[in-house]
Amino acid sequence: FLQESDIDRGYYIKRFGRAVYSGRIDLHGEEGLGSGAGNTGTGTGTGSGNTGVGPGTGTGSWNLYTIDLADYINVEPGVLYNVRLSMRRSYSMLSCPGGDQPSRYEELLDETREMERAYFDDPDDYFDDSQESIYYSMNFRWEDRDDPCMDAYYSPDRNVSRNILASNLGLIAKMGEDNILHVTVNDLLAATPVNEVRIRVYDYQMQQIVSGSTDQEGSFSLYCPGKPFLVTANKDRDRNYLKVNDGSSLSLSSFDISGTRPEKGIKAFIHGERDVWRPGDSIYxxxxxxxxxxxxxxxHPVQFELINPHEQKVDYQIHKFAGKGLIVVRTATDEDAVTGNYRAQFRIGAATFTKRIRIETIKPNRLKINLAFPSETLGGSEHSTTANLGVKWLNGAVAKNLNASVDYLLKHSKTEFPKYSQYVFDDPVADYYAETVNIFSNRIDDNGNALVTFSPGEQVNAPGMLNALFTVKVMEPGGDESIIQSDYKYAPYPVFVGINLPGLGDKGRTLYTDTDNNVRIITVNEKGVPVSSEVELTIYKLSYRWWWESDNEYLADYISGRIHKPVIRQKLISPPGGTSVSFNIDRKEWGRYLIRASTPSGHSTGKILLVDWPWEYGMKPGADGATLLAINTDKERYHPGDEVRLSFPSPENARAIISLENATGVLSQIHTKTDRGNTEVRFRITAGMAPNVYAHVSVIQPHSQTVNDMPVRLYGIAAIMVENPDSRLRPVINAPEEVRSQQSFEINVNEASGREMSYTLAVVDEGLLDITGFRTPDPWNYFYAREALGVKTWDLYDQVFGSFGGTLDRIFAVGGDESLVD
Incomplete structure (x- = not known):
């Protein structure tokens, strides 16, 4: 059944079950039992439901009713029941002409009910809804479909259906790239771990992969040699089921889990001795x-292939891994090979890694070009800056009277100042588009020098700091060109404003209503030195979207529209030491907000956040993201051995499961009881957690609690950045400053602290390196870049009856790295 359906809904019921009861149940009057209950075939009868406490009684108002299925059937634990509720005109309490007498339509429905036994025994009868065929055969009038006194109103479309399973076993499952499945079983009523539960894991063809039993913490972990599809849990007569296919995992789209992803548990870094090669050159x-x-x-073999732009294989080699972690490949193209982008491809088992190889008919630079600005950061209070362009031949001779051109391209980069790392300086509203601009096209003088003025103007609508990429071309007398590229930071504004919201913590993104929330403001110049400036603080309420950190916001159009008025607008002076201002949002105005600060110099900054109800207020109306949990850590970055203080809001006497996960799997789990209001959990960082680990927190409440109306299960994820100083190698190269052609020379290589290391050494013509501005790559930045979460989580708590849960369909199952900026 679960191959084609979910545990709480689905079709094709005939293949797996048959009716055990069918009858009328009165939702008013004396309590009574239906007389037609049966455990085989189709039972019929009448009965009544119990009324619950609601906002009103009688007709014209909504009321809550409960129906005890045990009054009509023998409910078996672990058995899945499909319950369908429908109604007829004769059941209505409305005063309608002839409404208390069954119509011909209802008589046909009764006759069909008697024939349903035959339907369940006929494998060739594919039509499982005979009521629908009868309804449309009556040729009711279309205009009567909204009149409750007419049979046309009581169409099969007004039925509600739900699958129900009686079980007290709550299941959580996790699995990463390491294929180790972690299952946790908790008692739904008490939120306590359940031990000695028999766990069986099946693939899609319902063949058992692994099995085992839970321990005292209610946990079970085992390697899965195949892809799991279904997890079953059995203890005594109690059973439950959890689908663990990809589309059923918990949505992580509201959490920042972006980063690099290993290929089949492998990270590989490919680099060459330069950026571009000529046909016939050796490629290392x-x-x-x-x-x-x-x-x-x-x-283990490592396969190498070199593929040309026509997708033809140029070279194929096999090397052995040898456990060293470093393989050097020498390859080459023919001297008459086609130019363009080649692809170097390495295969290690099922993992494939590629790198673009540029083959071009180029000449090495014969000119040494140097573009030098007086400062590493351009712009700011200086609207224009002059650089010295110096050109020499590589042999040291002066290059005279050569034609030169200088172009620049401005690209957005993150605005950061070391002393104010906790502040945000980039504007989420500004959209910046770059284009290439020529600023010099003339001859250099007799000494090989020229002055180049860089002045982008004052109309640069940038979110913050920019990178200025300069391309310099110098024409040789024979017509060849020497080309270099260099980049500098560019500050489009003399004053930058930054904001910090202490209430968010290091990783939080939620503030609370009916509270004075503090906004700290600092203004600095392009060098990060505090300055005094006027600041305008504006707070906008945005339309709520649960993917609220998406890129395509069009906020510039939003805040400039006349219909979108700011909630708060205030002008203030920020002294060199900074200032702060507080704001308070009423509980009825909870939602998503943009906090934006602007200076007269033109720079603005902003932060998008959620202002939510405090925990003690209970559940707010219309809260689609109610099952999400905000998690905070005490620091932004940790080292091995450091203690992490992880905190999150929680009810009293609930159970918290903290799972520490990374790109490949689950590292460890912590089980603890929660405290009222807020729970803090502490643990130590290990070297294996670098470059980052994710804390996935699940808070599970007892189903029987009545203290609050929060969901039975809440969950949240926080990234914890880890830097291990011991992971950095510091190679030292000792070589002579000058060497003579055709003579040998000695190069000494060692590690600064004497540690063992593998290395490659390349000697390359400087004229080739200058063409692309080649810089020696740093493998550490690749291997220890932030990693994406590689663990998927499944549970069944959103399907538990009588518990609040999110109602959004799980269209997006995981977050990703679409927001990463190159």
Missing amino acids: LSLFIRDLLNDIPAD
């Missing part, structure tokens, strides 16, 4: 391999 490629799962045998 180094492959650094990091086996995150430690399961690559020493003699």
Whole structure:
């Protein structure tokens, strides 16, 4: 059944079950039992439901009713029941002409009910809804479909249906790239762990993969040799089921889990000795391999292929892993090879890693070009800056009277000042588009020098700091060109404003209503030195979207529209030491807000956040993201051995499961009881958690609690950044400053602290490196860049009856790295 349906809904019921009861139940009057209950075939009868406490009684108001299925059938634990509720005109309490007498339509429905036994025994009868065929055969009038006194009103479309399973076992499952499945079983009523639960894992063809039993913490972990589809839990007569297919995992789109992703548990870094090669040149490629799962045998083959732009294989080699983590490949193209972008491809088992190889008919630079500005940061209070352009031949001779051109391209970069790392300086409203601009086209003088003025103007609508990429071309007398590129930081504004909201903490993104929330403001110049400036603080309420950190916001149009008025607008003076201002949002105005600060110099900054109800207020109306949990840590970055203080809002006497996860799997789990209002959990950082680990927190409340109306299960994720100083190698190269052609010379290489290391050494013509501005790559920045979460989580708490849960369909199952900026 679960191959084609979900546990709480689905079709094709005939293949897996048959009717055990069908009858009328009165929702008013004396309590009574239906007389037609049966455990085989189709039972019929009448009965009544119990009324609950509601806002009103009688007709014209909504009321809550409960129906005890045990009054009509023998409810078996672990058995899935499909309950369908429908109504007829004769059941209505409305005063309608002839309404208390069954119509011909209802008589036909009764006759069909008697024939349903035959339907369940006929494998060739595919029509499982005979009521629908009868309804449309009556040829009711279309205009009567909204009149409750007419049979046309009581169409099969007004039925409600739900699958119900009686079980007290709550299941949570997790699995990452390491294929280790982690299952946790909790008692739904008490939110306590359940031990000695028999766990069985099946694939899509319902073949058992692994099995085992839970421990005292209610946990079970085992390697799955195949892809799991279904987890079953059995203890005594109690049973439950959890689908663990990809589309059923919990949505993580509201959490920042972006980063790099290992390929099958492997990270590989490819680099060459330069950026561009000529046809016929030797190509040296180094492959650094990091086996995150430690399961690559020493003699495992590593396949290398070089593929040209026509997708033709140019070279094929096989090397052995050898456990060293470094492989050097020498390859080459023919002298008459086609030019363009080649692809170097390495295969390690099922993992594939590629790098673009540029083959071009180029000449090395014969000119040494130097574009030098007086400061590393351009702009700011200086609207224009002059650079010295110096040109020499590589042999040291002066280059005279050569034609030169200088172009620049401005690109957005993150605005950061070391002393104010906790402040946000980038504007989420500004949209910036870059284009290439020529600023110099003339001859250099007799000494090989020229002055180049850089002045982008005052109309640069940038979110913050920019990178200025300069391309310099110098024409040689024979017609060849020497080309270099250099980049500088550019400050489009003399004053930058930054905001910090202490209430968010290091990782939080939620503030609370009916509270004075503080906004700290600082203004600095382009060098990060505090200055005094006027600031305008504006707070806008935005339309709520649950993917509220998406890129395509069009906020510039939003805040400039006349119909979108700011909630708060205030002008103030920020002294060199900074200032602060507070704001308070009423509980009825909870939602998504943009806090924006602007200066007269033109720079603005902003932060998008959620202003939510405090925990003690209970559930707010229309809260689609109610099952999400805000998590905070005490620091932004940790080292091995540091203690992490993880905190999150929580009810009293609930159970919290903190799962520490990374790109490949679950590292460890912490089980604890929660405290009222807020719970703090502490744990130590290990070297294996670098470069980052994710804390996935699940808070599970007892189903029987009546203290609050929050969901039975809340969950949230926080990224914890880890830097291990011992992971950095510091190579030292000792070589002579000058060497003579055709003579040998000695180069000494070692590690600064004497540690063992593998390395590659390349000697390359400087004229080739200058063409693209080649810089020696740093593998550490690749291997220890932030990693994306590689663990998926499934549970069944949103399907538990009588508990509040999110109602959004799970269209997006995971977050991603679409927001990463190159």
